[in-house]
Amino acid sequence: MPTDAPRPPIWARPEPSARAPRFSRERIAAAALEIADADGIEAVSMRNVAARLGAGTMTLYNYVETKDELFALMDDALMAEAVVPDGELPAGWREATAVIARRTWAVLTRHPWAISLRQGPALGPNAMYHFEQSLAALSGTGLSVAARFDVLATVDAYVFGSALRAADARGGAETERADVEALIAYGMQQLATGRFPNAADLLGGRDPRDADVAGPPTDPAGVAAQFERGLQAVLDGIAGWM
Structure with a gap:
């Protein structure tokens, strides 16, 4: 069986199934945007976003599995601002x-x-x-x-x-x-x-x-x-x- 099947985008997966998840993707993206606005895109990391949310880094991985997925959430949060x-x-x-x-x-x-962030096919x-x-x-x-x-x-x-x-x-x-x-x-x-x-x-x-x-x-x-x-x-x- 092949193991390199294309990975579905984060939006194709349901959010954590807990009845009342501690964080939402919107809140995670907002925290990442705040870090980027204050310190630049280079400062955005799973560790720094988790710290801003008051959570452990491993906790964040329950919601976002990779840094690319974090960037994808940020990109879509920017697009939410652009939507009329x-x-x-x-x-x-x-x-x-x-x-x-x-x-x-x-x-x-x-x-x-954001100009440097918007380079992928998100x-x-x-x-x-x-x-x-x-x-x-x-x-x-x-x-x-x-x-x-x-x-x-x-x-x-x-x-x-x-x-x-x-x-x-x-x-x-x-x-x-x-x-x-x-x-x-x-x-x-x-x-x-x-x-x-x-x-x-x-x-x-x-x-x-x-x-x-x-x-x-x-x-x-x-x-x-x-x-x-x-x-x-x-x-x-x-x-x-x-």
């Missing part, structure tokens, strides 16, 4: 797609470590409902199946890419001042070589630290506004497929 509440999805394809994109982007920027109940809502947004467009997948892939690529840039902007804002000064000094030296005329033209000979020198937004409001401008441009392009 029932009855609130707009009727038109454009605004419905925009609402889903905004909610997904908000989740990824609220939990920037497909929990909330992820499936998020996908269902994305398809529902396009249901009246008359697009072919292939075209609908193209739309979803295009919007997702923009949302995830923008969230990654937002995380970079946050990281840049938290960089030590001495490191920022060293980077700026190096950049100015490189511009002086004449090898980067277009980059130099952006500054017009100015110091990038001057308050009135235009640059990419780093404050939350500016980053969100830039995301919205880009989202509308993406939707303008998609509208040409209709």
Whole structure:
């Protein structure tokens, strides 16, 4: 008999059969998200999650058998945040797609470590409902199946890419001042070589630290506004497929 049969996802198994289990999968996922938000995804372990719950590590294994399953629960908890509440999805394809994109982007920027977490084929109940809502947004467009997948892939690529840039902007804002000064000094030296005329033209000979020198937004409001401008441009392009 083969022993390497595919392992079913955690959602295909019932929760522990005790009449009143001490923990739920939702509570375990919430504890893991709190750790990741505070200390990064690297700090998430069965031991640390168990400690946050006030349980022994072996107790946690009664609910979650592997770290991959823990990550799967975390992923689906994130998707629960991205799901549009029932009855609130707009009727038109454009605004419905925009609402889903905004909610997904908000989740990824609220939990920037999630971009690295969402790399596997996790497909929990909330992820499936998020996908269902994305398809529902396009249901009246008359697009072919292939075209609908193209739309979803295009919007997702923009949302995830923008969230990654937002995380970079946050990281840049938290960089030590001495490191920022060293980077700026190096950049100015490189511009002086004449090898980067277009980059130099952006500054017009100015110091990038001057308050009135235009640059990419780093404050939350500016980053969100830039995301919205880009989202509308993406939707303008998609509208040409209709």
